[in-house]
Each structure stands twice: as C-alpha cells, then as structure tokens.
Amino acid sequence: MSIDIYVPRDASALSLGAEGVARAIEAQARERRADVRVIRNGSRGLYWLEPLVEVALPGGRWAYGPVKPQDVASLFAADFLQGGAHPLSQGLTEEIPYLKSQQRLTSARVGVIEPTSVADYVAHGGYQGLQRALAMTQAEIVQSVLDSGLRGRGGAAFPTGIKWKTVLDQPAAQKYVTCNADEGDSGTFSDRMLMEGDPFALIEGMTIAGIAVGATQGYIYLRVEYPHAYAALNEALNAARQARYLGRDVMGSGRQFELEVRLGAGAYICGEETSMLESLEGKRGEIRVRPPLPAIKGLFGQPTVVNNVVTLASIPIILARGAKYYRDFGTGKSRGTLPLQLAGNVRRGGLIERAFGLSLRELLYDYGGGSASGRPIRAVQVGGPLGAYIPASQFDVAIDYEALTGIGALLGHGGVVVFDDTVDMARMARYAMEFCAIESCGKCTPCRIGSTRGVEVIDRIIEGVERERNLVLLEDLCETMLQGSLCGLGGMTPFPVQSILKHFREDFHAGTRH
C-alpha cells in the first residue's frame, strides 16, 4: 500500500521551496521504488518549520521540517517513510506544542486535508453545516449566527447575524453575498491560508449565507497579490459545481447559489466594504458615503452581505455544531475563536487560532519565542497598518476586542507584527502617513491631503525643524483626519501615529540637526 506524504502547496511554504521538496521526494521515491503518494495540502501555519513534510503513519502524521530539497535523500536514508529518526524530525504533528495548544475551529482543516478535494472535505466534516441549514428556515439560520456571537473578523467586528438579518428583511428580486478577500493588512495571512488550505469552508459559508438571506449570486473579491489562492479557489469552485454543492440545485434542495472569484488590482482601499463594492462593479474603488448601508443598497444597488473570509469560513462549524458550541469559546463580547497571525521579527511566526482572551505576552513569547533577531521586542503593531503600536509595558493586555480598545489599540483582522529595539518609530509613523497617501481613494480631503501633509510634518520633525511646534501640528492633524475622514483609512491612520507619539515620543527627538 502506498504511503501518503504531505507537502504544502501554501504560498508561504512554496516561497521557502516546497515545490522543489515535493519534486525531490517524487524523484527519490522513483529511484528507490518506494510506493508513495505526494499530497499537496495547505500549511499547518508553523512557518518556521516550512517546508513541513508529513508522513502518514498508522499512529498519526509525523512531521519533518524545515526540509530543503537537498535533505530529501537523507530523509529516505533515515527511513522517514516509517517515521525514522532524523535531525529534522518534529515528532507527531498534532503533538507539536504550538499546534496542540490551539483551538482550531475555523482553520481546523487547514493543512490537514487536500484543499481542492470535495471528498476529503466531506470526510473531515465538510458540508454538514449546509446540510443542516437546508433543513432550517431562513430566519432560523440567521438566528443561529446571531446566537453564536460571531463578529466580523475583517476588522470592524460588527455582529454578523445583524448584517444577515438586515439583508434577509429587505424585499428585493436580487440579493448578493460578497466575500471581502482583499486581505491587505501587513502581518495578516489567515484569509490566504484558508483559501489555499480549505477553500470549501469559505464556499460552504457563502452558500449558507446565500440560502439564509435569499441571495442566489456570490462574489469573492480576491486581491491580485494572491495568485495561489486564486488557483485554489477556482479549482475548488469547479469541484463544488460538479458535485452539485453549487449551482441551480444545491445539494438537491431546489435552492440556487452561484459563486465566482473577482480579482482586485492592488488597491488597499478596496478592503473597505463600499470601495470593494465599487470595484466589484468594475469602477474606481472610491468609497461610498453611508447610509445607505450595503445590507440595504449594496452591489449593483441591491441588498448585499459583505463579510470577510474568516467570518464566512466560521459559518459552517456554527451551523454544524450549533451556535452554543461556538459561543462557549471566548470571553465577554468577544465570542468564539480568532486565527491570530504572528509575523515580522519573531522566531516562530505563524497561525495561532485560540479563543479570545490569550494575552499578547503569551502570544509573543510562548508561541513566538521572542524576536527572530534575539534582541528585545520593543513594539508590536496589532491590527494592520491602521493599528496602534503597543509598547512592552502593555504586553499583558488580553487579545479581545474590548481589552485592546481599552488601551487605545485595536484587534483588526488579528495580525501581529513584531519589531525589535532597532526600530526607528519616527520612521514607522512616517510610513503610516505615507501608506495612507499612497492608498487614499481621494474622495475626502482629510485623508487625501492630510496624509501628504502628515508625511511632510513628520519629515520636518525628524529633521528637527521647529520640532515642538510641528509635534503640536501633527497631533492636530491626526485629530482632523480622525474626526473628518469618510472611512477607516483616513480615520484610522492616526492610530499608529498617535500611539507612537504617546509611547515612543523619544524617537521624534533623535536627530538634532537644527
């Protein structure tokens, strides 16, 4: 009988040479007449071990990593097909503490299954949620989502069930379900991992959303920087259509739901929901003034659900296991789990899905193992380019929506970027403004003009030109952008800047040329 070997097709694993490893394993197997089947899975999210090769043994999957193509011959020589000892051996994958201590609900199958195989998805509990949903009324499905306490995982944390109820209550001939897969925040990759590693979870979640609100068409708005996710999604969509999980007669229910992927074109602002809708319509991604909300007047003017990838991919398990099961994870008003993403200058970067409430310190040191450089961690940016920088004195904060808001930070999409003590925080403040200037859609003045003025003011501060006066000006400008911008880009760019002014102000006083 052939032995299954897993080598990820995840973009990050490929970026570290997984393709060469897969080829080397196949070549060695041929040469040694070993009967193996190489399966291309998603990533387990233990990125310091990628490319992570797993061998399916009777007692579970055995991990070796990080494997380079030139290690493959020695792996065969060490009889890794039987779990043989080797310096790269990591033991049973599921027993690796980083993974074992996680609570993987949404990403339970990522890295485990063959991503584009419907059969493998179903064998691992897939499509049970849709099956249940098809036996419920629309109102009951929406109630389940409400009861689960699920809030939008894209960053805004709006209760998903309320959005769905609004769309359900709109009388309209055509409604839409759209997925915001424009994961543009630096330090985030959970959407990508999910789309590459378990695309059916997203497809099933969107199908349930469509059935729940009465929408027959869905769109996944995917960023163009994710070609591997694009390929995986399209393969999965074709497989789902062929197996009748999509189309005119979803699972023989007589209900219709079609789904397609649309590519973005490199505009961060299109992660803002109204801008995304404009872009889906083929237009410039300029934001729309709200109201009306997309739930009332969204894509092509019709009632539209707009949810993030992780939000939608969390729906199947909520329907399959019940709202209570999901709600019992988490704390306070932050229910369920969140796939955190640990990135930047950190020893063990990766995906950590846990119930809300883990402390930032546990994340950085217990999971992350401290900085990659070995130097002290000085600052951590949570929640993407619009998130605050958190100083070491606040690392005991709990990772949930309310606790982070309490210290003037935000959770956003759950990205955590680590910086060591060589970081120049004045440069990071400048970058925040520069990023906003590059990515502003131009619709409102505080964002369009304010960000450029912000770069100029920070340049003067760094150069030491009328420093105190310009620091006051910068604070004032932040306030104007915060209060006066139409959407989160201009309205939240001040957050990282203000956090630097508050916690790392000394970095603005570094240069004293004038």
Place this chain on the structure above:
Amino acid sequence: MEPLTDVERQTVLRIMAEHKSRPGPLIEILHGVQASLGFVPPAAVPVIALGLNLSRAEVHGVVTFYHFFRDHPVGRHVVRLCQAESCQAMGASALTAHAKRRLGIDFHQTSADGAFTLEPVCCLGNCACSPALMIDGDLMGRVTPQDFDDMVTAGQARK
C-alpha cells in the same frame, strides 16, 4: 499615443467579447488585456470605452486608480518587493536598497537589459516569512541579498 497593432486590437476585442456579458466587467477586461499584452496600452482605452458604452475618462480613471495596472511595457520579469511593516521589521529597506543597486534602477523602472522591472508592493501575505518578494507569479520568502542575486542570475538566463 501609439496606435494598437492589429494583433493587439484583436486581442483586446477578443477579451472584451469574453467578458462583456458579465456584470461589471471592466476590471476583468483590464486584467485580461494586461495578462496578454503585459500592460494596458493607452490606445486600448477608447476601444474598451466604446465597447462597454463608457466614456474614455471612466476607463482611464479605472486604469490609473489601481496600482496593479500599468500603461507602459515592462521587462521580461516583474519583481515586486514588499514594503509593508512586517517586511520592514525584517530588513526590507536594506533589501530594497540592495535590489535597486544590483539592477541599477529605481522602483517602476526596467533594467538596461530588459530583464527586470522593479515594483513596490504593500503586502504579499507572506508576513511570517519576511522579507518577501514576488517574481512574476512566484513568491519568495526570507529573502537575503544573496537570494536576490541568485534570482537575478537565473532570471537573466531565462528568456
């Protein structure tokens, strides 16, 4: 404005025919044109506008809004270097400086031998393996200056 060659015109018309009946097709069409021709020629704008019953300004507005679309030819390989925070935390600035020096160009320029165009990008989703770059459709992680030089040598050899 350089007129479209016959082949270019036919390509644009073929792509439009493929997408025209879909709702909101303009960006899909621009993706198709850029994938086929390497860029969106300015002379394609009025052709697309006419076909979709849009004004030239509307099509031009979309082409220029999105960082990904370009209105000029590029080198045989497009290298996109991540400039976002996570990569900065792992030395993206030094890698960027090295890349520019190695190729003798700045961002948005093409090397003298026509092999490489260098573009900045904000996040490739490879943040646990920073610093990252993408060459054409291939992602690279934990890129060192040596990796970059090896990539350049390999890319120059490929046609």
